[in-house]
Amino acid sequence: MLKQLKEIISLAIPAVAEMILYMLIWVFDTLMVGKAGGQIGVSAVGLSSEIMYTFINILIGMGLAISITSLVARSMGENNSKKAQEFANQGIKLGLFIAFFMFLIFFIFSKTILKSAGAEVEVLNLGKKYMRICSVGMFFNMCSNLLSGVYRGCKDTKTPLLGAFILNIINISFDYLLIFGKFGFPKLGVEGAAYATTLGNIFCFLILLYKSRKLPFKLSLKNKINFKEIKDLINLAVPSGLQEGAFSIVRLLGALMVMRLGSLAFSANQIVITIESISFMPGWGFAISSVALVGHSMGEKNYKKAEEYAKGSLLLASLVMGFFSIIFLVFPHHLVGLFIKKSEVDVIRLGTICLMIGAIQQVPMAISMVLGGVLKGYGDSKLPFKITLFTNWGIRLPLMIYFIYLNKMPITYFWVITTIQWSLECIILIIFYKRKTSKFKKYIEV
Template sequence: MLKKNTIHNVLSLALPAVGEMVLYMMIWVFDTMMVGKYGGNVAVSTVGLSSEIMSTFTGIFISVGISVAVTSLVARSIGAKNINKAEEYAALGLLLGGVIALFIALSAFLFCDEILSLAGAKGEVITFGVLFMRITSFGIFFNMLANILSAVLRGYGNTKTPLLVSIIVNLVNIGLDWLLIFGNLHFPELGIKGSAIATASAQITGFVFLLIYTINKSQIKIKLKYITNLRTIKIKEILKLSIPSSLQEASFSISRLLSTFFIMHLGTIAFAANQITTTIEGISFMPGWGFSVAATTLVGHKIGEENYEGAKEYAYTCTILGVIIMSLCSILFLTIPDILIKAFISTSEIEVINKGSICLMIASIEQPFMALSMIFGGALKGAGDTKTPFNVSLISSWLIRLPLMYYFIYVSKISVVYVWWITTLQWFIDGMLLMILFKRRFVKSNFINKI
């Protein structure tokens, strides 16, 4: 039975995290929406493909790699009342993340042409995509650093400040999108280039705000002494958690990115329909992600206190609430899919709207299973088990999703609608496996041995 106090603690962490990620997702949503209204399916394909590539590598190495490790380690240190240890993990996490972020940003800037060609892009999609990726590569570097600073704050239970930052980032992005894409208020009409400038500017603004807050207000400070007196054992501890977590995200995101490349071969209409559906569904990810963050933090605290029953209670509470909210998204996808799709593209794009609506209705089926996967995975990571989510993701992404995508989409070249039946199967297997493995492994004696 759910306890009132437990629900309150979960919601106080999860809801700001949900709000934060919804708002960050809205950067992509508004970019896609505004360029879709401005330039139709070619513009949607350009921004969609470029953003997908950038977000994939950011997610693998930072958002679900270093950041998850930092949140888990900081949370457990706070639970054990060891502030110095938490600050050391924070400083070293930012150092590692900074090196990785620089490598990703430089690669995106220098090799964007080759990356887009490899993705199957052609003609105008490559021309505009190179422009978009080169400009946003500047912003993405600072966005990755901001992600790690936010992970530190979440580790000690502060999800409200990252939410505030995401509001600022969105206001800057939306305002500049409106000014620079369409040329309003006598600003130059820059189209896709304007969208890229808006995104990069907003991301840099978010980092600056977070850095100032961390220096002046955060309970956990980033201290240079932990970097100058670097202890390799702590680096290894961060990598020990982040590598399996990164591999989990890689197994999912790279398979999804390859699937995106396959879909590109179906043409810009099919790709635009898929991309708009993916963008809309991306918003529904956010409740699952928010409750996953809450599970990682709260389970980490309880494991640090050696309160295993409390950790288990928080994990189940996060899961139940997350499933309920994501099931509400299912209802919207089933009842008003055409209205949602039309918000992203001109009403004259009839074929894109029809295909996208069918895809979105199919996507409604996978929502509760997606919640199971994300939140049980987050609970396991909070307890220091990042290998189990990786193994499950490897099976569902590379043994199920990718072979089916390759055959039905790339070889047979059938309708993009089948993409969503395949992803539904993937999430069903992923969610059910993680639920079963969580029940089997989340036992006090198991975690005593593991820790």
């Protein structure tokens, strides 16, 4: 088991770091915009980012990219690099088409999207500019996600980490220069944050593309479309993407309901979501690494090894996110205060309470994320989707409609509801995971 833990750490740490670095883009945009523009700036960036990342994650980040990782990993586990190459090339072709389509939607219909989301006039004007500029960066972000999926399938999580590191250095640097107008650069506020994010995403993609020469096979767009392989990718990507959609769309709908409570509640909620995102990125990192490790083991038909990877990933993710839970309980006021002007005392007070409630859900969230990744490594993306669909659409959404939308209860109710949802999802996933793996017991015990 110790050997497996070391391998999980060596593969997962770069993946965890990569997820954290990607989320830091949102964190630093929110932090600096909050210091420069207060509630309105935070709301504009928060709402626009929430909408864009929701659909990007559904289609690419947790959809097609995860499918590529799983199929490439299983092919490499079978020592079939030619098959892995085909899955990678076909997946990238399909992904490029989706990425360009999403770019056009965000660029052309930015105002319509935000208006439909119920954005106030000031938030709408700022958010429209932010979304339109960021749509260019989001295209390159989706392309980077596709390449990262290939790298992870080949057990390389260090190259995607390098790309994310470059992205953050550029994003943070230009955030400071363009939001506040430092060293002769224009003071652009929210627009500056958008330009910084876009520049970072472009450089990240270029780095990943350049490094692709070191993959065990060559990436190319010249090969003909193979509909059988496209079908295999879609068959795995659709349930995985729908699982992300079942979660992310409800999260987006929740954000829109919170918007109706006013900019105070929305800005406090966005700040807490941003802080919490630093915590659950390690969970996603361990989940993604478990897809590759379990997938390789299944390709080797080594079921005992797959079980050990699963248990090790669960242990490490729970420890890391449990640590963040303690931090959220001990220092909530200080963390929230980092993201807003000191004069915004009501936002800080409300955000502090929400963050303390959110601390309770960290470990259940870690277990849910990793078990979902493990099941995808086994080649089953339908079961995690069904469970996520039930807990989000059957429990979380109805409770939010009743308490937040209809009765306009305080934003603290939002966080109580999400804690209930994650706890139930954790319990259900554990039950079904044990049933799923019971058929492998005779191999595991050998």
